[in-house]
Amino acid sequence: QDFARQQFCGLTPAKEKQEMSRFNIGELLQRVATTGTPLVAGAGVLAGGGWLVSKSMYTVDAGHMSVKYNRLSGVGSQTYREGLHLLVPWFERAIVFDVRARPHTMTSLTGSRDLQMVNISLRALCRPDTTALPRIYRSLGLDFDEKVLPSIINEVLKSVVAQYNASQLITQRELVSRTIRQNLITRAGDFGILLDDVAITHLNFSPEYEKAVESKQVAQQQAERAKFLVTKAEEEKKKCIIHAEGEKESARMIGDAIKANPGFVELRKISVAKDISALLAKSANRMVLSTESLMMSLSDDAASVKVGSKK
Numbered sequence: 001q002d003f004a005r006q007q008f009c010g011l012t013p014a015k016e017k018q019e020m021s022r023f024n025i026g027e028l029l030q031r032v033a034t035t036g037t038p039l040v041a042g043a044g045v046l047a048g049g050g051w052l053v054s055k056s057m058y059t060v061d062a063g064h065m066s067v068k069y070n071r072l073s074g075v076g077s078q079t080y081r082e083g084l085h086l087l088v089p090w091f092e093r094a095i096v097f098d099v100r101a102r103p104h105t106m107t108s109l110t111g112s113r114d115l116q117m118v119n120i121s122l123r124a125l126c127r128p129d130t131t132a133l134p135r136i137y138r139s140l141g142l143d144f145d146e147k148v149l150p151s152i153i154n155e156v157l158k159s160v161v162a163q164y165n166a167s168q169l170i171t172q173r174e175l176v177s178r179t180i181r182q183n184l185i186t187r188a189g190d191f192g193i194l195l196d197d198v199a200i201t202h203l204n205f206s207p208e209y210e211k212a213v214e215s216k217q218v219a220q221q222q223a224e225r226a227k228f229l230v231t232k233a234e235e236e237k238k239k240c241i242i243h244a245e246g247e248k249e250s251a252r253m254i255g256d257a258i259k260a261n262p263g264f265v266e267l268r269k270i271s272v273a274k275d276i277s278a279l280l281a282k283s284a285n286r287m288v289l290s291t292e293s294l295m296m297s298l299s300d301d302a303a304s305v306k307v308g309s310k311k
Contacts, residue, residue, distance in 0.1 A: 055089035063100040067133050068092050075134045097133055097142065101125040101196050104145060106153040116166040116209050120157055121202035124149065124184065124195050132192035144193065152187045156180055166205060173200065 060066050060082045068076045070092050080094075087094060107121045126145055128136055136144050160180050161169065169176055181198040188195050204210070 052089060056086055057084060058087060058094045059084055060094075060096060063098065064096050065099050065130055065133060066094045066096045067137060069095055075138055077134050079130060079133050095137055095142070097128055097136075099127055099130055101127045102145065104149050104153075105201065106150060106157075107202070108154050108157040110158040110161045112161055112164060112166045112169060114165045117206045118161055118166065118169060119202070119204050120161060120200060122153055122157060122180065123197075123199050123201045124153065125197040126188065127194050127196065129189075129192045129194050136192045140191065144191065148188070148191045148193060152191075153184065156183045156187060159183070166209060169203060173203070176200070 058066075060080055062082050064082060066080045066085070067078070068080075068087060070076060072091065075095070085094070103123060103125055105121060105123045107119065109117060109119050112118050126149060128144065140147050157180065160176065160183060163179075164172065164176060177198070177200050180200070181195070184198055185195050205213075
């Protein structure tokens with residue numbers, strides 16, 4: 001007020017009183033209250049409207065689907081695909097499912113029909129049935145695969161493996177895999193779960209059984225080798241017999257030829273001499289051989305021929 005008096009000194013008392021009323025704190029607060037309340041109310045309305053709009057819309061991403069839960073009627077039967085959707089705030093809320101295929105790997109230790117322990121690993125690609133999303137949420141929830149798949153995979157593996165021997169699990173692996181797939185699809189369908197692929201990724205037996213199988217394989221290979229050696233010896237024996245019979249027949253035929261024609265020996269000598277001369281002709285060394293070296297003693301042969309003719 002002193003400051004106001006200094007500012008308005010020289011004025012008449014009426015004007016001074018009028019100017020001083022402009023600095024009345026109560027009046028100033030009253031003016032602020034009368035003009036600020038609508039502004040605050042407007043800001044509140046805008047904020048509430050923005051919150052209401054944001055809560056009345058939701059987005060479903062690609063590869064997902066949703067259902068709505070209503071506080072009055074529960075889970076609705078309609079499903080919603082990816083995109084922007086509306087709901088009633090507070091009364092409704094969106095439940096979003098991931099409907100893409102997800103891998104699950106399970107390992108089970110079970111026994112075969114011949115009581116051999118088998119460690120088998122299975123990989124399955126699963127996804128929810130989009131027509132059964134409300135039922136899945138009511139009975140299982142969003143983590144339906146973690147609740148259902150471990151139990152049914154373990155059950156199916158044990159039931160199928162028990163129908164085959166340990167050796168059949170290896171030799172008939174495709175048939176075993178197909179049987180497991182069919183049984184799993186049927187069991188998972190009861191819970192609204194679809195299986196896109198089922199495959200056996202790992203199959204092994206106990207160390208004792210693997211060692212026994214290896215020993216058996218070694219024994220079979222040794223038996224096959226022994227059988228081969230016996231067969232080879234028999235074939236060698238037959239070969240020797242046939243060769244001996246051939247030599248015997250050849251000697252008999254040569255003897256008959258000599259008896260029938262004494263000149264047969266001379267022909268054989270000439271043939272052998274030709275072979276020897278042809279072999280030596282290919283050598284780099286030059287040689288001069290006599291008829292005796294070539295087994296062609298012509299003078300002795302001629303004399304023996306004369307003697308034979310005289311007789």
